[in-house]
Structures are given as structure tokens and as C-alpha cells.
Amino acid sequence: xxxxxxxxxxxxxxxxxxxxxxxxxxxxxxxxxxxxxxxxxxxxxxxxxxxxxxxxxxxxxxxxxxxxxxxxxxxxxxxxxxxxxxxxxxxxxxxxxxxxxxxxxxxxxxxxxxxxxxxxxxxxxxxxxxxxxxxxxxxxxxxxxxxxxxxxxxxxxxxxxxxxxxxxxxxxxxxxxxxxxxxxxxxxxxxxxxxxxxxxxxxxxxxxxxxxxxxxxxxxxxxxxxxxxxxxxxxxxxxxxxxxxxxxxxxxxxxxxxxxxxxxxxxxxxxxxxxxxxxxxxxxxxxxxxxxxxxxxxxxxxxxxxxxxxxxxxxxx
Ligand SMILES: NC(=O)c1ccc[n+]([C@@H]2O[C@H](COP(=O)([O-])OP(=O)(O)OC[C@H]3O[C@@H](n4cnc5c(N)ncnc54)[C@H](OP(=O)(O)O)[C@@H]3O)[C@@H](O)[C@H]2O)c1
Numbered sequence: 001x002x003x004x005x006x007x008x009x010x011x012x013x014x015x016x017x018x019x020x021x022x023x024x025x026x027x028x029x030x031x032x033x034x035x036x037x038x039x040x041x042x043x044x045x046x047x048x049x050x051x052x053x054x055x056x057x058x059x060x061x062x063x064x065x066x067x068x069x070x071x072x073x074x075x076x077x078x079x080x081x082x083x084x085x086x087x088x089x090x091x092x093x094x095x096x097x098x099x100x101x102x103x104x105x106x107x108x109x110x111x112x113x114x115x116x117x118x119x120x121x122x123x124x125x126x127x128x129x130x131x132x133x134x135x136x137x138x139x140x141x142x143x144x145x146x147x148x149x150x151x152x153x154x155x156x157x158x159x160x161x162x163x164x165x166x167x168x169x170x171x172x173x174x175x176x177x178x179x180x181x182x183x184x185x186x187x188x189x190x191x192x193x194x195x196x197x198x199x200x201x202x203x204x205x206x207x208x209x210x211x212x213x214x215x216x217x218x219x220x221x222x223x224x225x226x227x228x229x230x231x232x233x234x235x236x237x238x239x240x241x242x243x244x245x246x247x248x249x250x251x252x253x254x255x256x257x258x259x260x261x262x263x264x265x266x267x268x269x270x271x272x273x274x275x276x277x278x279x280x281x282x283x284x285x286x287x288x289x290x291x292x293x294x295x296x297x298x299x300x301x302x303x304x305x306x307x308x309x310x311x312x313x314x315x316x317x
Contacts, residue, residue: 006100014057064092066097148171159185161234
């Protein structure tokens, strides 16, 4: 394979966008697998790395991209030609990641995927599926017949949370921040605009909230939960902070609980894999927007502004 070239998005300075460069094909090495990338996710975590705003950052220059999907070209541990997804082991954080035609990754970061699975789905399902499952079942512990409010309900985590909660037997209300997203809330939920959020609009108190948005949306949603209800907090795209009157908080008697996929990843791995099979079979839905690597600026902008619907993925096929 010597002499062959490969494209990679290379980050040279935090706070700028990676540049698409052509460079020599990376060499396979022991304990590592050479993967021909087909798809790589652009996620909020990746943007935090690009911005230099995450607790673990690579030495620069570096190739971002914490999750990808591709074909094994060379490996001591994984069969050549196998469709795999790759993530973990510091990919896109401590070492070069998936925003490239080829990546040499630790064998332990490689997970087999059923042949025929859409690479865009395979590289992007785990975080929303695992988080949705953890939020609904492990943290909010939703029971059949309960009323559950999900914010960011057209987002990747939010829309899967809506579907997982509905399957758990809940009556689901999906909240979105902008009119254009109302039609993207899964049909199993009643869709409500965040600006119109009120006890009346959601039909009375809810038993649980799964909040993927944070900031003022979380503050407003807290007031809709019945005493002894639960709020599972997943994300804070709309704001890292909100203030709470502690006397009101005690009186309301609502538990505010964090959902952390990093600490719960192993616990929900089998459930997330099951959801992948159901997503692949069309029984569940995760919208995906695909962009060529030359369109990274547009892809990141869609994610940053919240205009993207579902997952944003770079297509390297
Ligand atoms: N805790 C964990 O372990 C964990 C795991 C996975 C993801 N997350 C976090 O969960 C959040 C949701 O993830 P996701 O993959 O579902 O993201 P996503 O698909 O981009 O959805 C995020 C939603 O946030 C809403 N939003 C409100 N204000 C926004 C703003 N200023 N900028 C951008 N979006 C804004 C948007 O919905 P509207 O247009 O309806 O407002 C958007 O659909 C992210 O913060 C992510 O980092 C956490």
C-alpha cells in the first residue's frame, strides 16, 4: 500500500476548523487495525475538542472524530473486509480519530457490525441510543402509564428518548425550540414548542422529564413535574447554568438526576446494540444528515446552531 495517499481533516489550532489535507496512507502497526473509513460522526463532543473546550485534548496537529465506521484493511485481531465501528480508547481525544479516509486504531476500539448496516447509522447510533436507554430506564426509571416530557425532542438523543419512553408504556410530550422542528418530533409524542411550555399545554403535571437542552428550558420544565417526580438531565446546549430557589426546590420535591453515558456505557451497551438492530430494521428512527468531508464547515454550523435534525455524519465512502 506504500505510495497510496489518504485524505484527512487535520486540526492545526483549537478554535479553527480542521483542514482537508492529502497525506500518505497510514502504516498498519502491531496491536492496531487499519480501517478504511466510510462514515464518521460530527458530534457535540467533537466540536468541543475542535474548540479546545474539553477536559481531554490531543496534541496538535491532530485528526478529530471520536466515532466512525469502516472496513478493516489490515489487522491481527479483526478479519479483513469486516464492517466495523470504532470508538473509545482516546480516539479523537488523545490520539488521531475518525475524520479521515483511513485510520490506524487500537484493536480494542474496533467493534464488529452486522454486514449491510448503514455506516452512517453504525457510527452514530451508540451515543443517542445508549443515552436514551440510560435516561429512560436507568435514571428516570419510567414506568408504564407515566407521563414523560422530553426536551430537544427532534434531536438525536431526544427523538430516540421519545421512542424508548413510548415503548416503555409512557405517554410522551416532546418539546422543541423552534417551529420548524415540530414536524420532526416522533409521532408517538405530542409536540409542544418550548416558548409555549405550560402545565396547560402539556395537559397537567408530568411524572418525569428527560432534558437534553438545559439552561432556561430545564428551569421551565422543572416546574411541570409532580412532587416526587424525576428529571434526568442529559445535555446543556441551551445553557450550562440556571438558578434555583432552594426553598422552592425543596417544596417541589423533584429529583434532578444526571445521565452520564461515560459512566453508564458498559451498563447499556447490550441495550444500545439491540436498538441498533431495530434502527437498521426501520422499527425505530434516527434521522441522519450526511456531508462530504469538504463540507465540514456546513456540517459543524448545522450542529452548532441546532438546525440539524438528528445526527450529523461525514461521508468518506
Ligand atoms: N450526558 C451524556 O452522557 C450525553 C450523551 C449524549 C449526548 N449528550 C448531550 O446531549 C445533548 C443533546 O445531544 P444530541 O446528540 O441529541 O444533540 P442534537 O441532536 O444536536 O440536539 C440538541 C438539541 O438542542 C436544542 N438546542 C437548544 N438550544 C440550542 C442551541 N443554542 N444550540 C444548539 N442546539 C440547541 C436543539 O433543539 P431545538 O431546536 O428543539 O431547541 C437541538 O435539536 C448535547 O448537549 C450532547 O452533548 C450527553
